[in-house]
Amino acid sequence: MSISILFFFVSSTFALAQQNEITGRLIDSVSGEAVSFAQVAIFPQGNDTQPLDFGDTDATGSFSLSVPNGNHSFKAYFLGYEDLILPLQVDGSMNLGDLKFVSESQNLEEVIVQTSKLPVRTTLEGLIVTPENNLANAGGTLLDILRNTPSVSVSEDGGVSLRGSSATNILINGRNSSLTQNLDQLPASVVEEIKIINNPNARYDAEAEGGVIDIVLKKGIELGTHGGGEITYGTRDRTNAGARLNHRNLRLNLFAGYNHRNWKGVGQRENTRVLFDDNETLDQTTQSWEKDISNNLNFGLDYYFGNNTLSYEGVLQVNETWDINTLFAQQIRDENPFDYVRRNNENEQDDGLDNALIYEHNFKEKGHVLRATASHSYRNQYKTQNIDIYNNSLTVRPENLTGRERAFTDEVRNISIAQVDYIRPMDKGKFETGLKSTLREFDNDFIYQRFDESSQDFVDDPTVSNRFLYQDQIHAGYAIYSNTGEKFEYGLGLRGEFTQVDTYLFNTDEENQQRYFNLFPSVQGLYNLNESHGIKFTYSRRIDRPRAWRLNPFPNITDSLNVRRGNPDLVPEMINSFELGHLANFKRTSLTTNLFYRKINNQIDFITIVEDGISYSQPDNLLFAETYGLEFIGTAELTDWYSLNGGMTFSRIVVNASNISEEFTNDGFTYNAKLNQDFKLPKGFNFQIAANYESPEIQAQGRSLSVYFVDMSVQKSFWEAKGSLTLAVRDVFDTRRYAGNSLTNSFSQEYFSKDETRILLLSARYNF
Numbered sequence: 001m002s003i004s005i006l007f008f009f010v011s012s013t014f015a016l017a018q019q020n021e022i023t024g025r026l027i028d029s030v031s032g033e034a035v036s037f038a039q040v041a042i043f044p045q046g047n048d049t050q051p052l053d054f055g056d057t058d059a060t061g062s063f064s065l066s067v068p069n070g071n072h073s074f075k076a077y078f079l080g081y082e083d084l085i086l087p088l089q090v091d092g093s094m095n096l097g098d099l100k101f102v103s104e105s106q107n108l109e110e111v112i113v114q115t116s117k118l119p120v121r122t123t124l125e126g127l128i129v130t131p132e133n134n135l136a137n138a139g140g141t142l143l144d145i146l147r148n149t150p151s152v153s154v155s156e157d158g159g160v161s162l163r164g165s166s167a168t169n170i171l172i173n174g175r176n177s178s179l180t181q182n183l184d185q186l187p188a189s190v191v192e193e194i195k196i197i198n199n200p201n202a203r204y205d206a207e208a209e210g211g212v213i214d215i216v217l218k219k220g221i222e223l224g225t226h227g228g229g230e231i232t233y234g235t236r237d238r239t240n241a242g243a244r245l246n247h248r249n250l251r252l253n254l255f256a257g258y259n260h261r262n263w264k265g266v267g268q269r270e271n272t273r274v275l276f277d278d279n280e281t282l283d284q285t286t287q288s289w290e291k292d293i294s295n296n297l298n299f300g301l302d303y304y305f306g307n308n309t310l311s312y313e314g315v316l317q318v319n320e321t322w323d324i325n326t327l328f329a330q331q332i333r334d335e336n337p338f339d340y341v342r343r344n345n346e347n348e349q350d351d352g353l354d355n356a357l358i359y360e361h362n363f364k365e366k367g368h369v370l371r372a373t374a375s376h377s378y379r380n381q382y383k384t385q386n387i388d389i390y391n392n393s394l395t396v397r398p399e400n401l402t403g404r405e406r407a408f409t410d411e412v413r414n415i416s417i418a419q420v421d422y423i424r425p426m427d428k429g430k431f432e433t434g435l436k437s438t439l440r441e442f443d444n445d446f447i448y449q450r451f452d453e454s455s456q457d458f459v460d461d462p463t464v465s466n467r468f469l470y471q472d473q474i475h476a477g478y479a480i481y482s483n484t485g486e487k488f489e490y491g492l493g494l495r496g497e498f499t500q501v502d503t504y505l506f507n508t509d510e511e512n513q514q515r516y517f518n519l520f521p522s523v524q525g526l527y528n529l530n531e532s533h534g535i536k537f538t539y540s541r542r543i544d545r546p547r548a549w550r551l552n553p554f555p556n557i558t559d560s561l562n563v564r565r566g567n568p569d570l571v572p573e574m575i576n577s578f579e580l581g582h583l584a585n586f587k588r589t590s591l592t593t594n595l596f597y598r599k600i601n602n603q604i605d606f607i608t609i610v611e612d613g614i615s616y617s618q619p620d621n622l623l624f625a626e627t628y629g630l631e632f633i634g635t636a637e638l639t640d641w642y643s644l645n646g647g648m649t650f651s652r653i654v655v656n657a658s659n660i661s662e663e664f665t666n667d668g669f670t671y672n673a674k675l676n677q678d679f680k681l682p683k684g685f686n687f688q689i690a691a692n693y694e695s696p697e698i699q700a701q702g703r704s705l706s707v708y709f710v711d712m713s714v715q716k717s718f719w720e721a722k723g724s725l726t727l728a729v730r731d732v733f734d735t736r737r738y739a740g741n742s743l744t745n746s747f748s749q750e751y752f753s754k755d756e757t758r759i760l761l762l763s764a765r766y767n768f
Helices: 142-147
Strands: 019-028 039-044 053-056 062-068 070-077 084-090 094-101 120-122 126-129 152-154 160-162 168-172 191-197 211-217 224-234 238-248 252-275 280-305 308-333 336-362 369-391 403-426 429-452 457-460 466-484 488-505 510-528 533-544 562-564 573-585 589-601 604-611 614-621 624-637 642-656 666-681 685-694 702-704 707-718 723-730 738-743 747-755 759-767
Touching: 019 084, 039 062, 053 062, 062 070, 070 094, 084 094, 120 624, 142 152, 142 191, 160 168, 160 211, 238 759, 666 702
Parallel strands: 019 094, 168 211, 562 614
Antiparallel strands: 019 062, 039 053, 039 070, 070 084, 120 126, 126 191, 152 160, 191 211, 224 238, 224 759, 238 252, 252 280, 252 747, 280 308, 308 336, 336 369, 369 403, 403 429, 429 457, 429 466, 466 488, 488 510, 510 533, 533 573, 573 589, 589 624, 604 614, 624 642, 642 666, 666 685, 685 707, 702 738, 707 723, 723 759, 738 747
């Protein structure tokens, strides 16, 4: 039934008979709690388009309507609940008492735990994470949320891995966005929820080996005016402040939120490399300092007219970062030492804007929907680097300065999307279909200059400077049929994608073109053994296309002895992903067990080679990689004062790069564990402990070492939980660091990196 019948087609005349007051109260059928701000109406019998009276429940779930005598129909609507319909024979004022509102039954898209207070809920496709329900996220960023999420790992440089795969399709509000390039600039306070989809169906882009992470930003859906604010202060004068406001009436929903973040950090990285044939040892230590100031504004509106909704959503980011990295190096070759220092002073201005226009038409039949979306995402990063070089010295003094270099990077990213989706309910089933076109352009202009003593000026270095243009178009269509029976539910999908890739290197006039079409089937099934237990199966075929920076062959020589460069000859990875799982959902607990397997042909991984004492790292296509895994995810409210959630993932990874060299073939076991415990203490206090452990993980040429840390938080609630004060300690034992090693026939390498991760944060929040 279209909600518009509640709002826009009020009868122009009413019966002149005596008006009667109809009162009652809506409560949740499971928890018994009041359902506030639900929409209620009374219709004449046989007429469901012109209500006699309508309104909303108040904060206690109560309502009051006035109607004449007669045979009528009472109806109640609210997002997340089944429509409540009751026949009424009115011949006087009536109190309907407590009316139970039943949550919508779950289907293939979402089978969740029955409690909504836990920060992590399991679904058929993966997880739903609610950041506000986890104290550890107070004052943090999106990366802090993901660090405490089962199945997810966050690397030293902010890269996100899902079940061991760093190739993950990250979306904002269900859409591709250039703003996901730096997730540490998106504050946790603006995130409504995060959907983790391990094995997406054909509705989603086939992009990415690991799956989909969809970041849903806050916008507000309740009637009236609502909002809130949050401010955080931490050690090293870190600050984070934000506010949001939402107003909704019968025709219009307006929302906006702003966040300002001033974050500072220090760190140190150590690297040791030994070249066997050249009898050379290189010891490097890098000391870093960083300051980041970011501004985020998300805003939009929904306009309701008839059976239609027209929405606009926007996100604006304005950020600036300052970095100073000082590299101290000692090189010993054939017992001849050479010392040097490189100090890199960077400034980066990073601006971005997302715009999306969404139209949705709801047909008379419930669930029958046509939706069209047009969006554009823009991001401009401008970075300057000033590098001072001190040769034959480990002391940074003006008299030791022997060289100067500088670089300018101007990168512009544009992503445009046009999409239409159609959903049609059928007898015990549903048919979905849609079309989508994605156009991306990444233009990276890099200028590298060296100071020339003779001219006393900086001169371009054409061997390093370059401009690289990446353009692609992905045109896709999909169809999904799903069916729900008494015990068995399933969904069958097929997606087709045509890919067109064009790259151009201005300096060398090199062009690279790729054209290919692929089909991507998906299967989802759920067999309900009983009300509490179910067996699920999912399969999807996926693709991971090389990112633009991986294709750019020109080197990054911030460290002249350790150079990174791209590879224009990369081809896409092709992935087949299978999952078999068991869902056990009870009133206050749930346990999900998943067996998964991934086969990745043309796996892309970094390979390091050493030439003339310089190590070059570049991505290359390996023959294949395989991952076998077992995953446990549990959530529980064991008592009224103690709840927990967490997960463990065990996997075996096989990497076969025999197409490059037999020595680049590796395999090994890895696992990670996360446990969040929440204690509700007297007088409105909450205490939370979040523990994380990631075991060593193999790579083509070596392995990374384990990562582990513990966060603790305590919160005091005020004013009926509208306000709160949170004290959080990140990495209580100061153990979070990143390390690893590589070993080949020609060299060995070890690295160790430690940032300032033990941080004390005090956050105050108020919602209204």
